[in-house]
Amino acid sequence: MAAYSLYYWPIPFRGQFVRAVLAHAGASWEEAGPPLVAATRAAPPAEQPVPHMGPPVLTETATGQSVSQMPAILMWLGERHGLLPDTPHGRAMALKVILDANDVLSDMTRANGAQMWTPADWEAFLPRLHRWMALFEETGTRHGLTPAAGTLLGTGTPGLADLATATLWGTICARFPVLRPALDTHAPGVAALTDRIRALPEQAALIAESDAAWGDVWCGGQIEASLRRVLDP
Amino acid sequence: MAAYSLYYWPIPFRGQFVRAVLAHAGASWEEAGPPLVAATRAAPPAEQPVPHMGPPVLTETATGQSVSQMPAILMWLGERHGLLPDTPHGRAMALKVILDANDVLSDMTRANGAQMWTPADWEAFLPRLHRWMALFEETGTRHGLTPAAGTLLGTGTPGLADLATATLWGTICARFPVLRPALDTHAPGVAALTDRIRALPEQAALIAESDAAWGDVWCGGQIEASLRRVLDP
Secondary structure, X not given: OOOEEEEOOOOOHHHHHHHHHHHHHOOOEEEOOHHHHHHHHHOOHHHOOOOOOOOOEEEEOOOOOEEEOHHHHHHHHHHHOOOOOOOHHHHHHHHHHHHHHHHXXXXXXXXXXXXXXXXXXXXXXXXXXXHHHHHHHHHHHHOOOOOOOOOOOOOOOOOHHHHHXXXXXXXXXXXXXXXXXXXXXXXXXXXXXXXXXXXXXXXXHHHHHHHHHHOOOOOOHHHHHHHHHHHOO | OXXXXXXXXXXXXXXXXXXXXXXXXXXXXXXXXXHHHHHHHHOOHHHOOOOOOOOOEEEXXXXXXXXXXXXXXXXXXXXXXXXXXXXXXXXXXXXXXXXXXXXXXXXXXXXXXXXXXXXHHHHHHHHHHHHHHHHHHHHHHHOOOOOOOOOOOOOOOOOXXXXXXXXXXXXXXXXXXXXXXXXXXXXXXXXXXXXXXXXXXXXXXXXXXXXXXXXXXXXXXXXXXXXXHHHOO
């Protein structure tokens, strides 16, 4: 019996942040699977494991406790598995980094597909994407991160902020390699940190497993198709 | 000298969540003011108090420490001022509620004004808005909230989740009274909780002060104008 059940679609996107933390913590989980994810999402609130608008939802098998919202799931796991800094400000900064990552996901999908990408809109967005990269880089720089070594918040070992950073930029650059040069330019320390985290055995295994199961998909749907059209015209 | 500086626009919207928690905690703060907020937001990341894409940013005077991202600021304050449940799951649920509130703000503004409201789009959105209300209500119901008494997460005293809930729905219904009947229908316990929180002396004083300073504005800009057009045609 797995320690957790994850309700999410068979794609990386937001769910991969939860998977990356579970894998790093050595916690076992099973995927609820698309039919149950869809049915649970559409169920009356009283019948949901936790009232939620959309996945991810994580349920702990032993207690039956559930949490929705990716950043809340990560903080729940981070507290339980010792993946957070040891001061209130450090913990708030870890959450801030996760929220920034979540905002980048929204920006890259134009609010979860509310609008499709056009070449002109993508061109207009690029300076903002580069600024996101620079904001991550500056956060790391203030805590001693260099391309050669370090973590995003200066913790001795990788924590939630590093896992979220590597999952964000690592998955984006793996799915859309044309974006990697920009990351190297605007966030060289973050690019190297991302590579180091992805080379950890648990992350490398997760990435191999996800790629084998789902192929090249990132967020899926028409919005991914429109993103691919502007990136590889 | 105030204990904190808040970088945010002279409107309620996301900043009001931070103000509500500061007021509840009895912590003094000063508003940085629009020129400094705008200059700080646009500054190179290395010159920002904390690297951020947009406000709110909260800076503690005594330490100079800063945090951006509304939910991260709230969790920082919540931990320091004892406004969080006493279990990891309870704390994750408090954050989940704050993130839901943040998502409602995004939905109501079509991703911070990425698109304007049309009557047809608003009609199509209404079932989702009502479901948001029902999700908040079900969260409270599971923790013993009734129209007569209780808190959203069953804590003995109001905490972050209650302040976020009341700030979300209370400000929306104050600015757009046409939406209050729907809250009463889909979330009667939350509507009553919202009224109880807003009647606390610190919240009542904050509301009176904000209304006097800024009038009827909610999120501001063209998106608020388009929202008012569909709500009061």
